[in-house]
Amino acid sequence: MTAPSAFDKLPPGDDLGLGLRSGARRWMNKDGSINVRRVGLPWFRPYELYHRLITMGGARFLALLFLGYLLTNLVFAGVYLAVGMEHFIRPGGSGFVDRLLDAFFFSAQTLTTVGYGHISPQSHLASAVAALESLLGLLSFALATGLLYGRFSRPHAQIRFSRHALVAPYRGGSGFMFRFVNKRSNQLIEVEATVVLSRLDPETGTRRFHTLALERSRINLFPANWTVVHPIDDASPLAGMDDAALRKINAEFIVLVKAFDDTFSQTIYQRTSYTAEEVLWGPPFTPMTRPAADGALELDIDLVDGVAG
Amino acid sequence: MTAPSAFDKLPPGDDLGLGLRSGARRWMNKDGSINVRRVGLPWFRPYELYHRLITMGGARFLALLFLGYLLTNLVFAGVYLAVGMEHFIRPGGSGFVDRLLDAFFFSAQTLTTVGYGHISPQSHLASAVAALESLLGLLSFALATGLLYGRFSRPHAQIRFSRHALVAPYRGGSGFMFRFVNKRSNQLIEVEATVVLSRLDPETGTRRFHTLALERSRINLFPANWTVVHPIDDASPLAGMDDAALRKINAEFIVLVKAFDDTFSQTIYQRTSYTAEEVLWGPPFTPMTRPAADGALELDIDLVDGVAG
């Protein structure tokens, strides 16, 4: 029922190389990143920089923009001071602070192309620096436009997973299950889930991977929450295990979710993992939906972690 | 013939949780949205805001832009008044209204970076506020650029479904059918349709889902209209049913259409549903195409609802 995964084809000792000597660490973090640090990269990597600028938090991004504006103006103010403020028509006084601030604000008026003109370059040298700065200003704001658009239009994490996975009663037997919900109001469709059990092989000290069969691995529409269930039958690698056994093998459940966001016509991937410590043994999840006073159905996002009892 | 769907795999009482106690409401609205309301979300959600800004109507969007412009200028006019208009070179009189309007229009000239200069900051304090405002102005218009582009380039609903579905004669027997048409002149290709019958299980009070087999579920080109037909043969869940029976089980036909818009290289999804009340029993659809005077074929979009008799 589960789509074929490369995980269960990994031979022991495969050179993905992860898991070696890492019994104490999780293979995948809760946010879906994997514990690998890249070294040997060049110092200046423009696309990594772009990547970081469109993925960082909004407040930090705005602070960076503001700092960049401040710094650029300071640099150009320095250049204008070096050129000499006598090269400018300007209203200000002759003290250093006055000259510095006039230079700074002339720079700001040039960089943003507001150009009131009450401060303006009088000599050709000053004009030349200003011509350069206004070009730089326009290109910077062209870049900012691209960054702002890139920030909003790129695929965003919008799935919230339950904090714990459960081993709970399921159809007469029991099942491994977790659930997730779309935090946003745009519709996700064609949602697919893959679950892989990763365990530590005590003999080789390496991690082994087993794809778990799911009761259902794909849904067409995703209006509310979805509880993904791996039935623990005789064929399951979890058959006969209990909490202690899971912890002993350093079990970690890798979760891959793929969906299509039809607002942006984009395929979205999101990942998470549950360690043995994050699996609760016992009661099932409690409902997340309830009928509202007006007859509509309400889905309470905050209930995603709710477990009975 | 129909692609496999997750609907028909849903076990009774599945925790999608929809349909419970909702016999009187439709599961999916005509516009394809589903009757679920999300609660427990944070107050400020920038991507939802973005989403709303690029999906709202054009007139409302422009009105919002205009209001935002007005408001920002009012706020900055207040700041300039607080700084004191004596910090500005300006032509206007000394009354409050004159000072306010000068402040307002200076703000507008700064925000848009038009910067005529006949009003200009005389003090460093005024210059500093103006430098901030022009930065804000450029970033706002960068955002507006992204929003305008996002509004036009995102996938758009362009399919118009017939208002009613029919149960009409089909190849000696009868068939459940509806039709749809591409309202726009860009070509849709690789169009796929899925139809799911949703019914209320009287015993459990929950909704059950059955994917209906289609005479044809995919077409390569979509130059005109497409009538999707589910032949009512012995294997059909509709076999032997009539209008009253459909209403009694609260039948609702969920329609999912997927297509590729090759102008924008985007996959487009559109959904709708027909309740039992929206199914007409009897005559078939009337043609939507007719030869024009010049020999070309005309497709009349307004005829999509046309039923014989």
Place this chain on the structure above:
Amino acid sequence: MTAPSAFDKLPPGDDLGLGLRSGARRWMNKDGSINVRRVGLPWFRPYELYHRLITMGGARFLALLFLGYLLTNLVFAGVYLAVGMEHFIRPGGSGFVDRLLDAFFFSAQTLTTVGYGHISPQSHLASAVAALESLLGLLSFALATGLLYGRFSRPHAQIRFSRHALVAPYRGGSGFMFRFVNKRSNQLIEVEATVVLSRLDPETGTRRFHTLALERSRINLFPANWTVVHPIDDASPLAGMDDAALRKINAEFIVLVKAFDDTFSQTIYQRTSYTAEEVLWGPPFTPMTRPAADGALELDIDLVDGVAG
């Protein structure tokens, strides 16, 4: 070998409705558009407008932009004249032409936000109109930015098909073949071709469609030209036919090509058709490639139509 197509599933008299009474017209034009005209559409359709603006020729697009700029300035010049040019600080004379041109150029300086300031609004009324115009200016250029980006980043036709299809010798027998070439230097990959024979059914007067089996329907890399071949064996609907027979049934060969452009990460579709009149019976295509003086291989795009003899 050919991927399944919806064409060969079309029953006779299907309500795609095309081909009826159209024996004299081709079903698909050379540029891949289909001879259907939509009527009943609303007068104002913003996305169609957008679509037309990003698909029209470059010269026409620039002319439209220039005209729009001219017209907007004329309209605002009219408004400023109505307000009265005495509301402006301005250098010009008092004659009508002088006032008109000052109004016009003030408008241009406001719309583009260049705002020199030698003409500037003196009254609050004039300032208000100018504030509105500069807002409009920024939004218009935001739109223009989006349009320019949309024009370049959308998928573009880059395949050039041979003018004629051939029925030529192929592996001891004969085959129906045509070829095409990538006109541009960006690489197309995973190229797929589908060929459908459309013929007029003399009894019903409708068009029937038959997908033709291809020697090869997909190539991974497309560095040069590709000759698509349908071997005319006993199973072929073309078996035993000659030029006259093809013309008699009003044969038309519909060609669908799909490819992936990895410069833009976009799937590209291109279509064309060959009528019976555009099929040459006899010799094969001549080569399009030749070794250059420096040992590289040259592909001459202009030779795509070359036929031996």
Place this chain on the structure above:
Amino acid sequence: MTAPSAFDKLPPGDDLGLGLRSGARRWMNKDGSINVRRVGLPWFRPYELYHRLITMGGARFLALLFLGYLLTNLVFAGVYLAVGMEHFIRPGGSGFVDRLLDAFFFSAQTLTTVGYGHISPQSHLASAVAALESLLGLLSFALATGLLYGRFSRPHAQIRFSRHALVAPYRGGSGFMFRFVNKRSNQLIEVEATVVLSRLDPETGTRRFHTLALERSRINLFPANWTVVHPIDDASPLAGMDDAALRKINAEFIVLVKAFDDTFSQTIYQRTSYTAEEVLWGPPFTPMTRPAADGALELDIDLVDGVAG
């Protein structure tokens, strides 16, 4: 195990036409481009220009932008001089250099819409040219915005292949192998590899292509490096060959890698090839990962070429 490829369906002498008389040249270059030069193209190709502008190096792109700015200002300075600088309010002297530089800087202030106003058009003729230039300026910067966004958002090569392929011990026998690594920190997922052996047929002088079966052709996650292995068993076209034999048939291994970059929701393709001279016979690759002091796993990109012994 390998996905079907068009390569192994190519009949001898196929009109892809490549490989003819090219025993001395490689079919595909290390960067994945193929040795075909297009001729017969029109002189002006806007989309090729766009393509080149978004794929060229960053320094060259910025230099071009700067040169374009300089040149445009020079051209307009010429026009303003032709109009006559007496049509301008301006501070400068009356010598030619003064007039030229005033014209140049007025142009720069107009093109960037900074418009200080200390130089401003006095006559209607000068105003008209300036109105045109400011329109051109805004459109140019709209284009630059699109180009900058296009440069960053397009799919980028981010895979680094090992410099050599190896024929090294593999599970008791031997295998043909190479490895690659994601140079960037954004996650690649659903990574697929295809390897095709191209050899020169001594009889016909043409190249033949054979897809090689891989131990594993797809991985879901790609956190570190991936060594792609073709086991040399009895079914392998490499069975029984040695270094000399590979060189004798002019062997070239074509490598196609496909992946999904979920930061940008884009499918990425990257290609390379290994000639017989680039295959080392003997020891295997050395590990690229090592545990860091803090317990994390470090992946050293520079070790991708590392071979034991």
